[in-house]
Amino acid sequence: MAAEDRADPLFVRSVEKAMGILSAFHHAGGPLTLSDLATGAGIDRSAAQRMVHTLRALGYICRDADGHGYLPGLRVLDHTLDYLRLDPLVRQATPVLQELRTAVRERVDLSLFDGPRVVYAVRLQTTRQTLNASLVGHSVPSFCSSGGWAMLSRLPPEQARDIVERSDRRPFTSDTITSVDDVMENIAKTRSDGYALTTNQILSGEIAAAFPIMNAKGEPLAAIHIAGSLADWTPEDYARRVVPPGQAAARTISQY
Amino acid sequence: MAAEDRADPLFVRSVEKAMGILSAFHHAGGPLTLSDLATGAGIDRSAAQRMVHTLRALGYICRDADGHGYLPGLRVLDHTLDYLRLDPLVRQATPVLQELRTAVRERVDLSLFDGPRVVYAVRLQTTRQTLNASLVGHSVPSFCSSGGWAMLSRLPPEQARDIVERSDRRPFTSDTITSVDDVMENIAKTRSDGYALTTNQILSGEIAAAFPIMNAKGEPLAAIHIAGSLADWTPEDYARRVVPPGQAAARTISQY
DNA sequence: GGGCGTGTATTGCATAGCAATATTCTAAAC
DNA sequence: GTTTAGAATATTGCTATGCAATACACGCCC
Numbered sequence: 001m002a003a004e005d006r007a008d009p010l011f012v013r014s015v016e017k018a019m020g021i022l023s024a025f026h027h028a029g030g031p032l033t034l035s036d037l038a039t040g041a042g043i044d045r046s047a048a049q050r051m052v053h054t055l056r057a058l059g060y061i062c063r064d065a066d067g068h069g070y071l072p073g074l075r076v077l078d079h080t081l082d083y084l085r086l087d088p089l090v091r092q093a094t095p096v097l098q099e100l101r102t103a104v105r106e107r108v109d110l111s112l113f114d115g116p117r118v119v120y121a122v123r124l125q126t127t128r129q130t131l132n133a134s135l136v137g138h139s140v141p142s143f144c145s146s147g148g149w150a151m152l153s154r155l156p157p158e159q160a161r162d163i164v165e166r167s168d169r170r171p172f173t174s175d176t177i178t179s180v181d182d183v184m185e186n187i188a189k190t191r192s193d194g195y196a197l198t199t200n201q202i203l204s205g206e207i208a209a210a211f212p213i214m215n216a217k218g219e220p221l222a223a224i225h226i227a228g229s230l231a232d233w234t235p236e237d238y239a240r241r242v243v244p245p246g247q248a249a250a251r252t253i254s255q256y
Numbered sequence: 257m258a259a260e261d262r263a264d265p266l267f268v269r270s271v272e273k274a275m276g277i278l279s280a281f282h283h284a285g286g287p288l289t290l291s292d293l294a295t296g297a298g299i300d301r302s303a304a305q306r307m308v309h310t311l312r313a314l315g316y317i318c319r320d321a322d323g324h325g326y327l328p329g330l331r332v333l334d335h336t337l338d339y340l341r342l343d344p345l346v347r348q349a350t351p352v353l354q355e356l357r358t359a360v361r362e363r364v365d366l367s368l369f370d371g372p373r374v375v376y377a378v379r380l381q382t383t384r385q386t387l388n389a390s391l392v393g394h395s396v397p398s399f400c401s402s403g404g405w406a407m408l409s410r411l412p413p414e415q416a417r418d419i420v421e422r423s424d425r426r427p428f429t430s431d432t433i434t435s436v437d438d439v440m441e442n443i444a445k446t447r448s449d450g451y452a453l454t455t456n457q458i459l460s461g462e463i464a465a466a467f468p469i470m471n472a473k474g475e476p477l478a479a480i481h482i483a484g485s486l487a488d489w490t491p492e493d494y495a496r497r498v499v500p501p502g503q504a505a506a507r508t509i510s511q512y
Numbered sequence: 513g514g515g516c517g518t519g520t521a522t523t524g525c526a527t528a529g530c531a532a533t534a535t536t537c538t539a540a541a542c
Numbered sequence: 543g544t545t546t547a548g549a550a551t552a553t554t555g556c557t558a559t560g561c562a563a564t565a566c567a568c569g570c571c572c
Binding site (some may be wrong): 012014022030051057071072074085094095101114119127 | 268270271272274278281284286305306307313316328329330331333334335339340341344347350354358375387390392394
């Protein structure tokens with residue numbers, strides 16, 4: 001055994017390989033071949049064969065309809081359900097967000113903080129939104145999203161800056177703010193306002209407000225988002241409309 | 257190596273153990289201890305220690321807030337996103353279901369066929385529903401759900417009966433039909449009508465219509481559900497209202 | 513203070529998983 | 543129709559990984 005392998009004798013490399021195979025789909029646009037999966041997971045083709053064979057038997061991977069590649073299997077959704085059912089924040093947030101959506105009549109979401117990204121766990125829908133806007137598990141970078149600014153504003157500024165600096169700051173629209181200094185300026189404004197307001201950062205024409213939710217130690221855990229259209233609102237009117245109920249909802253959820 | 261172990265040399269037992277640990281949460285009501293996870297996965301406590309250690313390192317399991325147990329970790333949702341993004345049926349169904357929801361103004365879902373159960377993959381929301389009604393990954397038994405009757409009706413009757421017979425036919429409400437013969441009678445009616453209509457089977461007061469979606473070989477893949485309240489509708493009025501648009505939507509999705 | 517159940521740590525050993533390699537199959541190109 | 547390339551599948555000897563038995567530390571409860 002190599003010295004570095006003995007460093008963590010409890011770590012099970014086969015499990016890492018299997019999860020690496022499943023993670024190869026993160027960057028996929030469609031079904032993947034065995035070789036694609038091996039390459040994506042950074043492992044040997046033989047190891048990939050064993051992992052795929054095992055994951056298929058367990059229901060986590062399946063053949064696609066014409067037998068030309070592999071896709072994630074239905075068993076994945078069982079674990080999604082466990083996550084959503086068991087996460088205390090998701091459980092207590094959901095009814096509060098439903099009331100908030102009724103009050104403001106715009107799209108309401110809850111995202112969870114994961115350093116350089118925020119991950120959507122609760123997506124409340126309106127009558128029309130993009131497919132991405134309805135998908136649990138969808139994530140966006142913290143540096144250019146309203147939720148990201150909200151949660152980063154609740155970290156010490158050096159820690160927030162570190163996260164922003166090591167983000168992949170590629171723009172989503174022609175208006176996406178990518179300069180570290182400009183992002184930090186907006187985070188500072190969010191800190192003083194108590195909420196974030198973004199325009200055109202992830203989608204052109206979108207305005208989004210976000211309200212941070214902290215744990216008992218004051219660390220950011222999550223954020224409520226309320227997204228609307230710049231076709232319907234000016235930023236000032238939007239803030240006036242959604243900030244009071246958004247802040248109330250965030251306080252209600254943070255109280256638990 | 258035992259003879260039965262040699263039967264499938266490609267199968268990786270450590271991966272099965274790790275997924276077994278994650279699956280222990282399927283029956284959990286809250287955080288689980290290491291011993292709970294070992295018992296739930298049917299493995300030795302030492303093996304459970306290694307699997308939990310590895311899954312924590314990879315983000316699939318985390319400690320709960322007060323450090324007294326373990327919960328599913330956020331990485332689970334990344335794979336959810338992959339499933340939903342990459343499943344061709346989910347992709348093509350989603351815009352069709354959104355139009356259907358606008359047309360009928362009731363709760364619309366897509367569930368996928370998985371033998372004795374149906375798994376919800378697309379949940380379109382109205383202004384009010386239970387938490388279970390919004391969760392991706394939630395499943396219900398085929399024998400007593402509208403989607404189950406819809407999909408079972410598209411199998412040969414012996415195959416459908418086999419699935420019903422080996423289901424755990426416990427009632428959800430005092431009106432849940434659990435007799436195999438009665439279930440098969442309803443499946444026969446669904447076969448002749450072309451759609452399923454259930455009342456009070458999963459939730460008291462709920463009426464649900466379902467429309468099967470088949471693959472190119474005519475095998476059931478999925479079903480569209482439209483759920484409403486018996487407080488608002490008689491079964492006859494409900495069928496009149498939702499069957500034409502529901503069947504049209506199912507035809508549109510099956511055409512691909 | 514003792515017992516119990518929890519999480520964590522250690523270690524020698526056996527076999528599970530490895531990777532190199534071979535084979536088969538299928539689709540596409542010529 | 544044949545050939546080629548890339549796919550999936552199968553085989554096998556070897557060794558390092560994962561195992562399980564065991565010990566230890568900690569916290570809670572009686």
